[in-house]
Amino acid sequence: MAFLAELAAQTDELIEAVTHAVPPSAPKKFSRLHATTLNRLRNHKFLSTNHFDVKKQLDGYEERFRIQDREALADALKERVESVYARETQWTPELLHFILELADKPTQKSRLSA
Amino acid sequence: MPPADERTGKQAAAQQAVDILHEIATILNCQLDRRTLSICISMIENGVNPEALASAVRELRNESVDIEQQRLAAALGGRKRQ
Numbered sequence: 678m679a680f681l682a683e684l685a686a687q688t689d690e691l692i693e694a695v696t697h698a699v700p701p702s703a704p705k706k707f708s709r710l711h712a713t714t715l716n717r718l719r720n721h722k723f724l725s726t727n728h729f730d731v732k733k734q735l736d737g738y739e740e741r742f743r744i745q746d747r748e749a750l751a752d753a754l755k756e757r758v759e760s761v762y763a764r765e766t767q768w769t770p771e772l773l774h775f776i777l778e779l780a781d782k783p784t785q786k787s788r789l790s791a
Numbered sequence: 792m793p794p795a796d797e798r799t800g801k802q803a804a805a806q807q808a809v810d811i812l813h814e815i816a817t818i819l820n821c822q823l824d825r826r827t828l829s830i831c832i833s834m835i836e837n838g839v840n841p842e843a844l845a846s847a848v849r850e851l852r853n854e855s856v857d858i859e860q861q862r863l864a865a866a867l868g869g870r871k872r873q
Contacts, residue, residue, distance in 0.1 A: 680837065680838070683837060684834070684837065684839070687830060687833060687834050687837070690830050691827070691830050691831070691834070691847070691848070691851070692851060694824070694826050694827040694830055695827060695848060695851040695852060695855055696851050696852075696854055696855040696858055697855065697858075698854075698855075698858055706858070710851065710854060713850070714847050714850070714851065717843060717846060717847045717850065718834075718839055718840070718843050718844065718847055721840055721842070721843035721846075723840050723842035723843050723846075724842075725840070726841060726842075738819065750818060753814075753818055754815065754818045754819075757811050757814050757815045757818070758815065760811050761808070761811055761812065761815065764804070764808060766808075768832075768835055768836050771835050771841045772812060772832060772835055772841070773812075773815070774841040774842070775831060775835055775841035775842075775844055775845055776812065776815055776816045776819060776821055776823075777819070778841060778842055778845030778846075779816070779819075779821040779822070779823060779845050779848060779849070780819035780820060780821055781819075781820045781821065781822065782820065783818065783819040783820045786820045787817075787818055787819065787820045
């Protein structure tokens, strides 16, 4: 029960952070978003994270940056990934998996100054 | 190490971990700000599936575009009536 209450509170925070919708200004919209998001998080058919696949995808991005002659980005990614794995926790692969899921054409769009 | 120092040390380590993950997210063009990423990290550490969470964030971003359009339409409608 505590888990559900915490998840519900975190879902509200997530909705506010992403949509900038605030409950008092749009109560109906907010409660609909809350219900659909919570449902999406609780009832899904995704498999658990494949740790090897996560590492392979990150290596793949590094290689693609190098192929496109974007050595600085490749080095920056490699350095940070090594740093994350150096302080690896139970959830490190899942956190990297989440980031990889939201990656948006980094080899075309990423800039070091961004 | 006294408990207060230990807590501060742990907080600093957690902060550093968020910083590094945020930098990776920026390199991979995830369009995640620090606050959203911190919330997502807490959710994953509570056992939420990362792929389901990513799909929820994508859906919320779509909703966010709709909300913004509605806000603009309401603002323009209000200006026309004046």
